[in-house]
Amino acid sequence: MRHFVSTRNLSSKYIFLILNKAEELRLQQEKLPEQIFVANLFFEPSTRTKMSFSVAQRKLGMETLDFQMETSSVTKGETLYDTAKTCEAIGANLLVIRHQEDNWYDELTPNLSLPVINAGAGRGEHPTQCMLDLLTIYQEFGTFTNLNVVIVGDIKHSRVARSNAYALTTLGANVYFAAAPGFKDDTMNFPYISIDEAVEKCDIMMLLRIQHERHTAKQYDSTSYLVQFGLTKERESRMKDHAIILHPAPVNRGVEIDTELVECQRSRIFKQMENGVYTRMAIMIILLKEWGYHNETNPNKCKKIN
Amino acid sequence: MRHFVSTRNLSSKYIFLILNKAEELRLQQEKLPEQIFVANLFFEPSTRTKMSFSVAQRKLGMETLDFQMETSSVTKGETLYDTAKTCEAIGANLLVIRHQEDNWYDELTPNLSLPVINAGAGRGEHPTQCMLDLLTIYQEFGTFTNLNVVIVGDIKHSRVARSNAYALTTLGANVYFAAAPGFKDDTMNFPYISIDEAVEKCDIMMLLRIQHERHTAKQYDSTSYLVQFGLTKERESRMKDHAIILHPAPVNRGVEIDTELVECQRSRIFKQMENGVYTRMAIMIILLKEWGYHNETNPNKCKKIN
């Protein structure tokens, strides 16, 4: 793997390499012995992903180059390619990029001599979010084979749905979609079921955020959306005992999910965020090692303190 | 003290614990042996407070997570509570928050398992600014008992006035207010005197900034405000020899104070900023120790170099 931009062609073996490394990092601190520079280029808003990468980088002892789009030369018309080449020239060893185009990495990666991680690509993919979702499932069930995963909500505008649907299929899970009219996506071939079927069938209910900022008009009233298509308390009560709830956040409270369920017993929403740090550490270490920026024969490991 | 959000119920003993620790830190460097993550969540503009916390954190060897509101998920409607819980999940050990609501911490702190520092709450409180003001007075006078402190200016919109009035009263100082019509605050019970009485009576003149951004309309012309209600050079000449001038800054030069007085002999305005760093280091250390994130039995102290 030269870059980490999509789950579409990720092998099962490679996914487990990441998941097992992430679990190792959760239990044991590790600092890279090299001075590694990472540029985080976020062209779209982010709290979780950006902060998660930032914590992951500091835990590994990396130097983070923060880039503020609004005060960058992008305001003077500079392209993504030239911005990326600039980071390379200035000494970055790794790029973490979120950008509004669905496939920005296709043209970018062939001309760069450093690894690129996709931290969100328009309505395309969000593969690091997928990996942390998978880690959360893996911690819970220890396997993916024959698990019923229902991805619920604004499938059409969701890069999270796409990355998870590909990877979960690779891992042998059964993927279903549940979506309100207008939120379905014709470009992916997975069976649609109703939200009421979903709550009873699923081992994992993977809720999505309604991407208001990608819609041209508000399509549903919040309360009626929850009642018709969201996870109400009544629906939650019909889920299997062992079934868990995931959501990539930020949550639209009272829309996709009843606000009281956000921190309920079967919710793993904040656990997902915690797992994001270890997952991103794992992906960065694996890429840096593959590119020769990190030499694992010179480890700097120590038992975790707290 | 589980959180540091208000001076209203701070004991005299606790205030002196902070002041004495701050003085110790001014004279002797100290780095925490643990890797501590702090998220600085500023929902309102700041230069001084944010940079001061940032320097304090680096001097202690902490990892600072900077949060840019404009590029965060707050733009997607995420609440303060969910943002704070996210920081907690991602690994923050301490939150420093400035927010436009007067009492944002009341609902926030009960559900978090990490300490919160109030770096400014609407027109409510600004307790770390208060502590650095107190340190500046303490360095000068060695006591607070029976000192005459006059807080002058836009009392009504000032969180600085409120935090100082409470704490100075606790410490035995005599607190007076001086304010132009329209700038008085009926919710606090302290005697009002005129600016001309104030300059002669005070040991400490604590000027406030006119909070233009919290006013609906500009209430006074700058020059006439200075002449009628501000600290002119003539008024300054009537102050007691030992009396000092404080201002939380940014200063509206030529409005609250004659521009030539900003760096005059009795001004402690830039000294306050320097003290802000040591005060905030002290508050953070005390909180982290209380929560068990910092273990003082493993100190990493060294004599200050410069």
Added chain:
Amino acid sequence: MRHFVSTRNLSSKYIFLILNKAEELRLQQEKLPEQIFVANLFFEPSTRTKMSFSVAQRKLGMETLDFQMETSSVTKGETLYDTAKTCEAIGANLLVIRHQEDNWYDELTPNLSLPVINAGAGRGEHPTQCMLDLLTIYQEFGTFTNLNVVIVGDIKHSRVARSNAYALTTLGANVYFAAAPGFKDDTMNFPYISIDEAVEKCDIMMLLRIQHERHTAKQYDSTSYLVQFGLTKERESRMKDHAIILHPAPVNRGVEIDTELVECQRSRIFKQMENGVYTRMAIMIILLKEWGYHNETNPNKCKKIN
């Protein structure tokens, strides 16, 4: 040199001190033993310069204080002077400033007790950009004497042209300008030649960016500008074998230069960015040593790893 704000009075000796120190830093890592705080105050957009300073600071082990204008007290009307004094009070040892005024440093530096580096002053000077341009030329030719340097483009709005014209003259190079009508600058006394003369005469072609953001109206159509005044592939083919192309970037691709030439064999555009890091490291070390913040007798050098 107390501050690094202009090339106008820089001696040849001082320039070579910087260039040779930069070359030394390119070949050998160096970390300062002291904890040094630098505030980067950028009042205008920047990717390259800001990131370059940031990398330079981290490579030297400095603590970077990032300042976001949009969320600072500048939005409350605070002046540059008060912002700079604040940084000084809070503990900064060095200021790196970009500001839209042409001569902001004239009033600022006399009242500060720490060194200031000009990272861009309106249409005035950009001396660190100049030093990295000089380093790139120095690496290529080993001398400046009698080299023909043609500075091409929007001379009138370019702080890069000004800083380079002064310093190159000091170093014994022959400086020419080439500019479209409306882009000439009457305040500098250098000979103007046509772009077609320029390509054949130059050892170094120093292209400038058209500063659209400083123009009141778009003066030229992009394509016709390239054909009439820019570096087309045809013109590039007429350059001397050893001649090189510089550009401070961001490049307006297809305007100042044919997009295919940006990474052509004689382009040093990305090399310039790499050199910017070493040049800025050199300038910072030299200033900090002169001010006594860095003591060179306590070096912390090590052979470069990668």
